[in-house]
Amino acid sequence: MDEPRRARLTAWLRAATGEPKLEIERMALLSGGAIQQNWAVDLSDGRAWVLRTDNAATLAVSHGRAQEFALLRAAFAAGVTVPEPLYLCEDATVTGAPFFVMRRVAGTAAAHRVVKSDTLGGSREACVRALGRELARIHTVRPPREDLAFLGTAPDDPCRAFIAEQRAALDRQRLPRPVLEWGLRHLERTAPAPVTAVLVHNDFRTGNIMLDESGVTAVLDWEFACWSDPHADLGWLCAKCWRFGNDAQEAGGIGPRAALYEGYGAVDDARVRWWELAAHIRWASIAVDQAERHISGVERNLELALTGHMVPGLEWEILRMVEARDAG
Template identity: 50%
Template sequence: MNEQMRSALQDFIRREAGADHVSITEAKLLSGGSIQENWFIQAVVSGGHCGPELKLVVRTDAPSGVAGSLCRADEFALLKAAYDAGVTVPEPLWLCRDASLIGKQFFVMRFVGGVAASHVVVRDAKLGGDRRALLERLGAELGRIHAIRPPRADLAFLPSPGSSPALQHVARVRRFLDAHHTPHPALEWGLRWLEVNAPERGEVALCHRDFRTGNYMVDENGLTAILDWEFAGWGDPLEDVGWFCAKCWRFGGAGDAGGIGAREDLYRGYANVTGRRLENENIHYWEVMAHVNWAVIALQQAERHLSGEETSLMLALTGHIVPELEYEILTMTEAH
């Protein structure tokens, strides 16, 4: 972090906290966040209402992004809605819409400790406490997210899911594939399968749309926070369940729920909050959708690198998982 950005953030935090003086003593770019930047900030505060020391995370845009990712102001509004609904998220504190301050919009949330790295969470059995209890807790959290329903004046920026949330996804992916410079027949096949087998519109709720291992944090006792709300929108609640359980988000773990355990434990936690019993057959459709959507995002991530917008080995390597996803799509739709 350069001195200009540090000084601007100090002044911003001082104003928002009603403090006399703020001095940032530590600032470092956090790992993870393949689409946005997250900065850990530790500051000493004189006066105001936030105490003598603050540990914060400043979330702002990366040098390039992907289609469908919300702006920071919209993500801040979603974080507030989730926090107010009792979802375990970092406390949202302040939003800065003035891009001139540090060159882009940002918001500030309270720092929460824990580990989010998917490959670590899946393999280290000490993290998250009892895994069955962790999955039940995650199911309950998902139920609280889905209790947020339209219409909501504070979330008016979210587009309507239309007459069919599933077919809305199909149309969006088809537009991308039609405009893409390289054909992907397996994705086209998966898209046609999704179109033919689209479920009728049921209840509509707020969907996180990236609820998976890697986007929640745990410590040795259990869940500490659910992260990354930049893709959220109105949709079919089963979309989130399918995304969490999809094979592409198990990271080599043996469990079919996020690579950390059995989906029945997730389902039980969800039912405890919502009263709705989940069925595997209904969720299979959304697991196929998860693979198609992730394949498109992977192509977009690779384009960020190939276009020169943001040189990144991680983005380049992400593009190489597309054939694996295509194979899984063909396998999942073969007998259905």
């Protein structure tokens, strides 16, 4: 961050905290964050924060920073293991975009390291049990909530609402995606009965969960949260596309599905499997959108371009899953 923006940020933080002597000792852009930027902020008195702000281009379906800050506050109050949200700034003139500040926590979220470790989170089974408990806490947040009014009205039928949203997402693409349409039609034909919607993280997966040797230290990246079927989060975590090559461990490439269910509580496995297929369709659609950010020239970025190359593999998995479900 350049010196003029850093000076404006320092002045804003002094006003927000009521600490006129507050000084930023160091700022560093953290790795990851294709959609958002995360900056490590070290204060001269030893406090360690993270500043989260927008990248040059964002996905239309992602929340803004004010909304994500409200979601963090709701999750924190519900006992979910999240970084404590501290300050929100909606004035884009301070750093160039709205941002919020939260406490920095220890641990790693690096997916390729997490799925190879037998000790992060305590052990593989202990870790996914803990993840099940985190999801159960998230799902205690239920509509209506005045502080989460931006999420809109909860759908009466979350599965049908998902199908409608994905069909609209496919309709806006430049190119046809027949495999995704095929998978979506299968979901439509096999949709389970409606359930009461709750708050779902909507991106609860390996890579968005901070771990150390003792357990879960933070659930990150709430920018896609919505009201939906709680099984959507379980299906997203169990989707093969989030196992990062460790396919035998069905819960995020970390541990066994049974332990995840045990940590969560009552689970309808058939409904989770429906949402697993939904997860592959949704991620493929997001990957197409990510690639379009690069192709359009809005944000030239190798990571975004490479994300588009994941789509054929996702389509292959969708065809395999539909065939297996039809055979079953």
